[in-house]
Amino acid sequence: MKTLLLAESHPPTLEHLTGLLSQAGYTVRAVNDAVMALEHFSADNPDVVVLGVDLPRVDGQHVVHLIRGHSQGGRVPIVAIDKGHLGRARGVGSVLDLKVNAYIPDPLKPGELVPRLESLVKAAQAQVLTGLSATLSRPAVAAGDLKAWPLPALLHSLYRLRRDGVLVVAHRDLSRRVYFLRGGPVNFDASAKQDALPRFLRERKVLTEAQEPVVVEALASGLRIGAALADVGVEAVGEDLLALLRDFTRDRLGRVLAMREGRFAFYAGDEFASEVAAVEQPALAPLLEAARQRMPLRVVAAALRAHLNEYPVRSADFGRDLQAMALDTEDIKLAMQVNGRIVLKDLLAHGRAELRAAYTLLWFLRLTGGVTFSPVPVASGTDVLSAAAPDVIAPRKRKTLPAETAAALREEAVRIITRSYFGGLGLHIAADKEAVERAYHETAMRFHPDTYAEFDISDLRDLLDQVQEKLSASYRVLSVDEKRRAYLQYFFSRQEVVGRATAINVDAEISLRRGESALKRGDYRTAIQGFQEAVALNEHEPEYYSYLAWALYRGSAGSLMQRALAARKVLKKALTLDPYLERAQIIAAIIEIDLDDAPLARKKLMKVLELNPYSVLARAALQKVVK
Numbered sequence: 001m002k003t004l005l006l007a008e009s010h011p012p013t014l015e016h017l018t019g020l021l022s023q024a025g026y027t028v029r030a031v032n033d034a035v036m037a038l039e040h041f042s043a044d045n046p047d048v049v050v051l052g053v054d055l056p057r058v059d060g061q062h063v064v065h066l067i068r069g070h071s072q073g074g075r076v077p078i079v080a081i082d083k084g085h086l087g088r089a090r091g092v093g094s095v096l097d098l099k100v101n102a103y104i105p106d107p108l109k110p111g112e113l114v115p116r117l118e119s120l121v122k123a124a125q126a127q128v129l130t131g132l133s134a135t136l137s138r139p140a141v142a143a144g145d146l147k148a149w150p151l152p153a154l155l156h157s158l159y160r161l162r163r164d165g166v167l168v169v170a171h172r173d174l175s176r177r178v179y180f181l182r183g184g185p186v187n188f189d190a191s192a193k194q195d196a197l198p199r200f201l202r203e204r205k206v207l208t209e210a211q212e213p214v215v216v217e218a219l220a221s222g223l224r225i226g227a228a229l230a231d232v233g234v235e236a237v238g239e240d241l242l243a244l245l246r247d248f249t250r251d252r253l254g255r256v257l258a259m260r261e262g263r264f265a266f267y268a269g270d271e272f273a274s275e276v277a278a279v280e281q282p283a284l285a286p287l288l289e290a291a292r293q294r295m296p297l298r299v300v301a302a303a304l305r306a307h308l309n310e311y312p313v314r315s316a317d318f319g320r321d322l323q324a325m326a327l328d329t330e331d332i333k334l335a336m337q338v339n340g341r342i343v344l345k346d347l348l349a350h351g352r353a354e355l356r357a358a359y360t361l362l363w364f365l366r367l368t369g370g371v372t373f374s375p376v377p378v379a380s381g382t383d384v385l386s387a388a389a390p391d392v393i394a395p396r397k398r399k400t401l402p403a404e405t406a407a408a409l410r411e412e413a414v415r416i417i418t419r420s421y422f423g424g425l426g427l428h429i430a431a432d433k434e435a436v437e438r439a440y441h442e443t444a445m446r447f448h449p450d451t452y453a454e455f456d457i458s459d460l461r462d463l464l465d466q467v468q469e470k471l472s473a474s475y476r477v478l479s480v481d482e483k484r485r486a487y488l489q490y491f492f493s494r495q496e497v498v499g500r501a502t503a504i505n506v507d508a509e510i511s512l513r514r515g516e517s518a519l520k521r522g523d524y525r526t527a528i529q530g531f532q533e534a535v536a537l538n539e540h541e542p543e544y545y546s547y548l549a550w551a552l553y554r555g556s557a558g559s560l561m562q563r564a565l566a567a568r569k570v571l572k573k574a575l576t577l578d579p580y581l582e583r584a585q586i587i588a589a590i591i592e593i594d595l596d597d598a599p600l601a602r603k604k605l606m607k608v609l610e611l612n613p614y615s616v617l618a619r620a621a622l623q624k625v626v627k
Contacts, residue, residue, distance in 0.1 A: 002121055003139065005046040006030045007037035007063065008081070009055055017050070017081075017107060024114045034063040035172050041067055041076075042170030042191075043263035044143060045136045048121050049078045050113075053094045053103075058173060064098040066173055070191070072136055075127065077120035081107040132276070135166055135269035143265040146171075149299060151257050151264060152287055156368055159183040159283045159324065164270035171262030171434075178253055179276050184283030184324075187276045188252040195255070197225065200248045206234060224277075245279040250286045257287070258294035261434050282326035284368055291360040296441040297450060300363040304344065310373040312347065312362065313340030318370040325368070331361050338362075338371055340378030341391040350393040355450045398456040409460060413447060413467045420491060421474035429488065430514040433479055440475040444468060508537035512544060515551065524555020545574035546583040553591060564591050582608055586617050593624055 004026040008014040011032065018030045026048075029040045034055045041049065055063055064080070067073040080098060082089040084106030095103050101120055107113045129137050144150055146169065158165070162183040169176050176195060179187040193199060198215045201207045207215060211232040218228035225245070229236050236244060291300055314335065327335065334351050342351075348358045365371040401409075416424040422431070425439040447467045449457060457464070477483045485506055492504045515530025531548035538544065553567035568591065574584040585608050592601035601621075608618040 002047040003027045003029065003044060004117070005037065005040050005044065005049045007034065007050070007055055008032065008052040010052070010083070010086070013052075013083075013085070013107070017113075020108075020114070021050075021117075024117075026117075034058045037063050038066055038173050039170045039263050041073075042070060042175035043168050043265040044140065045072060045168070045265065045267065046076065047124070048117055049076055050107075050117070051078060051080055051100075053080050053082050053090055062098060064100060068099050070175070072133065075124065075129075075133060077101045077117075077124050079104060079113070079117060079120065081113070085109070130271065131274060132166070132272040134271040136168075136267050138267055138269060140265035141165070141268050144263065146259050146262050146264055149260075149295075151259075152291070152367055154264075154266065155185075155257075155287060156284070158266070163266075163268055164273075165266055165268040166272060167256070167264065167266050169256050169259055169262060169264045171259060174262075176252070176256050176259075178249075178256055179272060179278070181270060181273065181278055181280070184280060185249055185253050185286060186278035186280055188249050188256075190252070195252060197245075197248055200251065201229075201244065204244070204247075206236065206244065207232070242279060245277075246281045249279060250281065250289055253286045254290035254294050257290040260437055282324050284321060284324040284364075285326040287367070288325070288327075288331075288360060288364040291364060292356065295360075297356055297359060297445055297448060300359050301450075303363050303366065304348075304359065307366075307373045308343075308345040308348075310344055310375055311340050311342065311377050312338045312344050312365075312371045312373055313378045314338050314365075315369055315372050317368065318365065321368055321370060325364075325370070327361075330357070334358060334361055335365070335370075338365070339391070340374060342393060344373070346393050354454055359450075399454055401452060401455040401457055401460070406457075406460065409447070410463060413460075413463045416443070416447070416467050417463075417470050421478055421487060422491075424470055424474050425478070427478075428513065428517055429491070430510050430517065436475065436478045440471055440479075444471045447471070502538060502541045505538040505541075508534045508541065508544065511537060512547060515547060519547075519551060519554075524551055527551040528555060540577065542574045542577035542581050543583065545570050545577070546581060546587060549574065549584070550587050553587070560594065564595060567591060580611055582612060582615060582618070586615075586621055589618075589621055590624075593621070 002025065004021055006014065006017055006021065006028055008017060008030075009032055014030055014032055018028050021028050029044055029046060031037050031040055035058060037049075037051065037055070038058065040046070049067065051063060057063075058066060064078060067076070067078065078098075078100045079102045080095045080100040082091075082094070082103070082105045085108040089105045091105070092103050102116050104113050104116065142154060151167075151169075154167070157163075158167075158180055160183070164181050165179075167178040167180065174190070174192050176190040177188065178185050188195075190196065193216070196216070198207060198212045198219070201215070202209065202212045206229075211234070214232050215225075215228045218231055219225065223231070226237055226241055229241075318335070334347075334357070337347060337351050344362065348355065348362065351358050362371065366373075422429050425436065425443055427435060427439050431439070445451060447464055449461055449464050452460075477487050488506045488509070489504060492506065492509050511530045511533035513530075515527045515534065518524075518526035518530060528548065528551045531544060531551050534541075534544045535548055549567040549570040552570060553563050556563050556566055558566075567587065571584050571588050574581055575588075578584075585604055589601040589604035589608075592598075592604065605618050605622045608615055609622070612618070
């Protein structure tokens with residue numbers, strides 16, 4: 001069946017069209033916003049796309065432009081649908097700047113949408129596809145959401161089946177692809193330059209900041225990586241270059257495995273092999289590396305929880321897969337202890353590895369079938385259950401935690417416990433859900449008692465447990481939109497520094513804080529946009545206009561006088577709403593100082609100081625007048 005991506009923001013229209021197009025023989029992926037449309041397009045690789053013309057823009061761009069910019073976006077027919085059935089059609093002029101194949105003013109009118117789709121799909125399928133396009137043109141053999149950590153099991157199954165194909169993962173406008181031959185990852189690419197090979201080489205100090213864009217341009221022109229590096233004076237050939245490419249693929253595959261937002265799909269086939277440079281490596285090794293570097297310990301531990309009182313024993317698959325696992329010496333030492341006579345919880349706590357290394361190795365061996373679990377000890381040299389006596393591991397003697405580390409942990413733990421949910425996670429209030437999740441996992445791992453399993457932390461355990469409770473509460477609230485909004489309403493209402501003249505508008509406050517953050521970075525364009533959004537969301541709050549005026553004065557285009565006029569216009573609105581607004585009056589005085597009207601600036605500042613003799617900003621500005 002042909003796959004169709006349907007993106008429509010009007011729920012009744014979306015529901016009606018989903019049924020109509022399903023009856024017409026399409027497998028419909030129905031979404032109601034532009035971000036999800038991008039994720040589904042990148043991962044599901046549909047045969048045709050139907051988009052509402054009034055979908056909200058993503059980072060200022062229409063979703064059609066983003067799809068056309070995708071590597072597979074040029075071959076897919078796109079049909080724009082309007083709201084003629086609701087009496088709100090925008091007209092063909094609304095799609096003139098979009099690269100769509102057809103415009104349907106009323107998608108519910110009989111005989112309009114379906115026949116047009118059929119003709120477009122037939123024309124697209126008549127094209128002869130080769131290489132990567134041929135692989136991606138097939139229906140995905142596996143697809144789904146990334147939230148439940150499905151990729152480790154998928155990668156293991158690809159190894160077992162020795163599958164060729166392309167794994168695509170997508171989140172918002174980011175898409176990543178991992179290429180597999182005979183079940184092993186051999187290459188990687190992505191839509192974002194921070195994921196590309198030149199950036200990795202810069203991270204590894206192989207390239208300098210100046211050399212990176214030169215190599216990017218060389219690769220875009222079709223030059224091979226070895227030649228591109230040679231052009232900038234970097235010598236990396238033979239095994240040295242292959243080692244870098246293997247490390248790159250493993251590192252970026254680790255990022256893919258750590259994704260928790262978005263979708264994935266796997267397309268079988270090897271037509272891409274002629275277009276992609278294949279660098280083979282141990283097929284299963286990236287799984288263990290990703291688990292250790294990027295997966296939260298709680299996720300790994302959860303997979304082993306049911307087996308803690310059982311006896312792990314190496315299976316026949318362990319020996320067969322040893323080369324593909326590429327275990328190091330320490331891992332092999334621990335694996336040799338997995339003999340069927342040591343209970344798992346003792347092996348984790350007292351075995352020949354620190355706790356995280358032990359957990360991730362046993363998780364990895366369980367996933368790949370390298371170990372099985374028995375409820376009773378297993379006799380040596382046999383694979384049948386017996387009454388063999390269990391081995392006993394003496395408890396590991398814990399080392400003393402260095403005094404500097406303990407002091408730093410205690411200080412940081414107190415900071416987390418006593419600060420807000422955002423402050424505890426080290427986040428700005430405008431942070432999105434992905435940033436919340438990333439910060440939670442990183443911080444929880446750093447302060448988890450198991451991270452210091454080799455040390456005696458008895459005097460810190462209660463404090464670390466309190467940190468975990470605070471972090472869990474922060475994550476539960478900030479990762480859910482409704483709870484997050486309620487918390488922000490409470491958060492802003494408790495801050496006396498806000499001092500708003502109107503009722504608090506959460507969205508406006510977030511936009512204001514985003515603008516403040518950009519202002520501190522010197523990113524005036526983003527600051528102006530954030531303050532303008534705040535004003536639009538709450539046009540009766542005078543303080544917002546003060547921030548906008550300052551950003552316009554400091555960062556807008558034009559001469560000093562032009563910027564001053566733009567700022568004064570906004571300040572006039574602020575002072576109309578509140579004639580005694582301190583920030584607005586001080587900004588107005590600073591503008592007069594810059595325009596060499598010191599008497600007027602002094603007059604404005606003295607007026608501020610009459611109302612607030614302790615104003616630090618006014619005194620600082622007055623000193624500037626005196627100078």
